[in-house]
Amino acid sequence: MKRMEKLRGVLNNIFIPKLLRKLHPAWLVLLVILKIISVIVFTFLIACNNNQNTDKPTTVAPKDIVITPPSFDADSAYSFVKTQVDFGPRAPGSKAHEKCAEYLTNKLKSYNLQVVVQHGMVTTYDTKQFNISNIIGSYKPELKNRILLLTHWDSRPIADMDSVDKDKPIDGADDGGSGVAVLLEVARQLNIAKPSYGVDIFFSDLEDDGENNNNESWCLGTQYWIKHPHVQNYNPAFGILLDMVGGKNPIFPMEGTGMHYAPSFIQKVWDVAGKLGFSEYFIDTQTGTTIDDHFFINRDGHIPCIDIVHYEPEKRDYPYYHHKHSDNMSVIDKNTLKMVGQVVLAVILNEGGA
Ligand SMILES: [Zn+2]
Numbered sequence: 149m150k151r152m153e154k155l156r157g158v159l160n161n162i163f164i165p166k167l168l169r170k171l172h173p174a175w176l177v178l179l180v181i182l183k184i185i186s187v188i189v190f191t192f193l194i195a196c197n198n199n200q201n202t203d204k205p206t207t208v209a210p211k212d213i214v215i216t217p218p219s220f221d222a223d224s225a226y227s228f229v230k231t232q233v234d235f236g237p238r239a240p241g242s243k244a245h246e247k248c249a250e251y252l253t254n255k256l257k258s259y260n261l262q263v264v265v266q267h268g269m270v271t272t273y274d275t276k277q278f279n280i281s282n283i284i285g286s287y288k289p290e291l292k293n294r295i296l297l298l299t300h301w302d303s304r305p306i307a308d309m310d311s312v313d314k315d316k317p318i319d320g321a322d323d324g325g326s327g328v329a330v331l332l333e334v335a336r337q338l339n340i341a342k343p344s345y346g347v348d349i350f351f352s353d354l355e356d357d358g359e360n361n362n363n364e365s366w367c368l369g370t371q372y373w374i375k376h377p378h379v380q381n382y383n384p385a386f387g388i389l390l391d392m393v394g395g396k397n398p399i400f401p402m403e404g405t406g407m408h409y410a411p412s413f414i415q416k417v418w419d420v421a422g423k424l425g426f427s428e429y430f431i432d433t434q435t436g437t438t439i440d441d442h443f444f445i446n447r448d449g450h451i452p453c454i455d456i457v458h459y460e461p462e463k464r465d466y467p468y469y470h471h472k473h474s475d476n477m478s479v480i481d482k483n484t485l486k487m488v489g490q491v492v493l494a495v496i497l498n499e500g501g502a
Pocket of ligand 1: 356
């Protein structure tokens with residue numbers, strides 16, 4: 149008893165509120181034990197939370213997710229970039245270009261898409277002639293309601309923005325490789341998810357063999373396709389072009405050509421990106437107009453088409469490795485591939501009501 153009284157005195161002096169001081173000392177001891185346990189648990193929870201916060205953040209992480217993210221295998225997409233780069237630069241006329249065309253054709257067929265490979269002669273600004281391979285894989289080709297997804301699969305034959313080896317071809321891991329990789333994984337997922345909308349995946353050739361300040365010299369494969377569509381009266385609801393969609397710390401602004409021709413579709417895609425928690429990357433800043441495959445599809449093909457393209461408005465430039473030899477596997481971030489793939493798939497699944 150005495151011990152209890154002594155303890156009560158000690159406790160009173162420490163932290164027992166006045167109202168509790170009249171309790172039996174045994175209850176007080178119990179309260180103190182409970183208090184100590186709660187402090188330990190609380191401290192542990194804070195420690196766990198801090199651990200999470202000190203984890204190195206991934207380059208791309210979603211915030212405030214509103215819609216369920218579709219399945220998309222980032223490792224699979226990453227391996228698709230690597231396979232392309234391993235062929236060597238896919239510059240027109242090269243062995244690597246030929247091998248890659250065969251690989252892409254077989255890959256699309258393996259996902260049960262109906263594949264058309266379109267050939268035709270084009271002439272570049274420096275009067276070289278090439279036989280292009282435009283590769284189109286169609287999911288549910290019988291359906292009238294369709295979405296066009298496209299990206300170029302060739303890589304630039306020169307490194308004109310570099311300070312060394314300017315006349316040598318680039319790997320084009322991001323510029324060429326990433327868009328193809330995302331759409332190959334999208335094709336694989338379509339074969340699994342089976343949405344109720346028709347989808348055409350178009351790998352355009354000879355996008356990147358143009359001359360600066362010569363608009364018409366770019367996107368020769370797409371320009372050919374517009375004049376010779378792979379099916380008659382081709383009329384998709386809209387198109388989404390991917391270009392440089394695999395780099396670290398990407399910025400995808402509302403690109404100006406798309407904003408001029410197809411602003412409502414940019415809004416639609418950016419809304420989906422926001423609901424998936426990616427508004428930090430799909431920013432609502434509008435940039436100037438760019439010449440890319442979608443420019444010709446809008447202007448000459450009269451199909452509303454937007455461009456998801458890594459462009460840094462503050463620098464008014466593409467990423468630092470654009471048209472340089474540093475556009476190699478080291479710049480590729482599988483989280484970026486996944487983010488873009490999920491946005492594209494969510495748009496398709498949303499459109500199809502699946
Ligand atoms: Zn390029």
